[in-house]
Amino acid sequence: MNIIGPDYLVFGVDDVAAACEYLTAFGLKPVDVTEKGGRFETLDGTGVVVRHKSDPTLPPPLPTSNMLRQQVYGVRSAADLDAIEAELSSDRRVTRLSDGSIELKDDHGFELKFQVTIRRELDMPAEKINAPGAPAQRGPNEIGVWEDMPALPRTLSHVVLFVPDIEIATHFYCERLGFVVTDILTGAGPFLRPKANDDHHTLFFIRTPDYMKGCEHLAFHMGGPTELMVAGTRFVKKGYQSFWGPGRHKFGSNWFWYFNSPLGCHFEYDADMDKHDDSWVAREAPNGAEASQIVLFEMREKWAPGGGPPPGAKG
Amino acid sequence: MQNDVLIDERPGLAPAARRLCHVKDIGEGEARGFGPLPGSKRKIIVLRRKGVLHAWLDACPHYATGTPMAWKTDAYLNGEKTHLTCHSHHALFDMETGECVLGPCLGQTLTRIDIVVGEEGDVFVAAPAEET
Ligand code: FES
Ligand SMILES: [Fe+2]
Numbered sequence: 276m277n278i279i280g281p282d283y284l285v286f287g288v289d290d291v292a293a294a295c296e297y298l299t300a301f302g303l304k305p306v307d308v309t310e311k312g313g314r315f316e317t318l319d320g321t322g323v324v325v326r327h328k329s330d331p332t333l334p335p336p337l338p339t340s341n342m343l344r345q346q347v348y349g350v351r352s353a354a355d356l357d358a359i360e361a362e363l364s365s366d367r368r369v370t371r372l373s374d375g376s377i378e379l380k381d382d383h384g385f386e387l388k389f390q391v392t393i394r395r396e397l398d399m400p401a402e403k404i405n406a407p408g409a410p411a412q413r414g415p416n417e418i419g420v421w422e423d424m425p426a427l428p429r430t431l432s433h434v435v436l437f438v439p440d441i442e443i444a445t446h447f448y449c450e451r452l453g454f455v456v457t458d459i460l461t462g463a464g465p466f467l468r469p470k471a472n473d474d475h476h477t478l479f480f481i482r483t484p485d486y487m488k489g490c491e492h493l494a495f496h497m498g499g500p501t502e503l504m505v506a507g508t509r510f511v512k513k514g515y516q517s518f519w520g521p522g523r524h525k526f527g528s529n530w531f532w533y534f535n536s537p538l539g540c541h542f543e544y545d546a547d548m549d550k551h552d553d554s555w556v557a558r559e560a561p562n563g564a565e566a567s568q569i570v571l572f573e574m575r576e577k578w579a580p581g582g583g584p585p586p587g588a589k590g
Numbered sequence: 591m592q593n594d595v596l597i598d599e600r601p602g603l604a605p606a607a608r609r610l611c612h613v614k615d616i617g618e619g620e621a622r623g624f625g626p627l628p629g630s631k632r633k634i635i636v637l638r639r640k641g642v643l644h645a646w647l648d649a650c651p652h653y654a655t656g657t658p659m660a661w662k663t664d665a666y667l668n669g670e671k672t673h674l675t676c677h678s679h680h681a682l683f684d685m686e687t688g689e690c691v692l693g694p695c696l697g698q699t700l701t702r703i704d705i706v707v708g709e710e711g712d713v714f715v716a717a718p719a720e721e722t
Contacts, residue, residue: 289669
């Protein structure tokens with residue numbers, strides 16, 4: 276089962292205009308978007324679909340206040356869809372749609388869809404850095420930052436779910452769908468990577484009471500930590516609300532910056548995540564402030580130290 | 591309000607430093623954020639419901655530190671404009687009682703900020719703002 280990762284997350288919101296404004300400002304590109312909502316893309320075509328919560332084309336809501344309606348996973352080929360259907364139709368209804376994709380529910384009732392991935396292959400450089408002792412990544416006259424530098428989400432990176440039972444969730448994704456546990460934050464939950472993706476995680480669970488079941492956040496890969504901080508700074512300047520970050524996680528090593536949203540969950544810019552293969556042995560650490568980040572910063576308004584004495588100082 | 595940064599002693603903020611807004615700044619069913627007042631990290635949300643002004647600390651009780659609730663400057667309400675909303679995990683709060691009626695902090699309550707309205711219609715924090 277060559278599952279690559281999330282292609283789209285689908286949300287049913289109470290204010291479509293607000294969600295559309297937010298997603299656009301976050302850096303996603305509206306595609307076929309009307310006043311009824313639509314699809315918002317990253318650079319590789321993955322992204323978010325929003326519609327009004329009463330839209331009859333949406334899958335049914337969770338029995339909580341969460342707005343997540345469906346997670347759409349991309350797989351490599353039609354054969355992978357057949358394999359998933361064969362595995363899961365033994366104990367649940369699997370619906371085959373006319374485009375070949377399949378829909379079903381996971382063991383917690385989250386709506387899932389699997390399709391041959393729509394993601395486009397990206398061909399663009401990562402952030403380049405120079406350091407003594409290493410060959411220069413940016414050669415002479417190649418500058419690192421400039422005022423209008425691009426800082427757009429490249430791809431949908433990962434989803435974090437509030438689930439009441441970690442064992443049920445882990446069993447479903449690992450035993451039935453071939454995900455691998457890369458690391459565990461004890462007290463929260465495991466980081467999972469699907470077989471056809473070497474990112475540290477595309478999925479993470481946090482144990483919560485039943486009434487919180489839903490999406491905690493979704494994250495988008497940026498080209499590097501500088502792009503992440505530039506995008507986040509621009510977002511804050513437009514009035515959007517930072518929740519946590521910027522900082523850098525320990526497990527996964529990814530830089531992070533989380534924001535509130537009108538979609539009922541956080542949106543995260545992330546960058547520079549670890550890659551793993553099957554030889555990796557999962558680490559475990561108790562969840563907490565120390566385990567979850569190596570550094571944490573909080574944005575402040577720009578200022579600069581000047582040259583002269585303080586105003587009013589006796590000189 | 592430029593001089594606020596110079597007034598950092600609490601309790602006993604000068605009245606000018608405790609001013610939030612004017613009564614006319616908040617229409618029926620609207621909510622806006624002001625501050626933070628000197629010495630506090632969180633804004634104060636002022637809203638009008640059934641003609642009455644209420645003020646709440648902009649600190650969702652879901653996490654002990656209390657986190658800011660808007661998704662954008664002054665965007666504190668849900669889409670239907672019926673509830674104060676934390677746009678972290680979509681907790682809904684009663685606008686008049688501050689009680690969480692749906693979401694992660696179900697049953698918990700926002701911190702009420704006592705306010706007074708001056709003769710000119712200015713809205714002030716009555717007690718020193720709490721540090722959060
Ligand atoms: S932080 Fe407010 S609902 Fe979670
Ligand atoms: Fe994340």
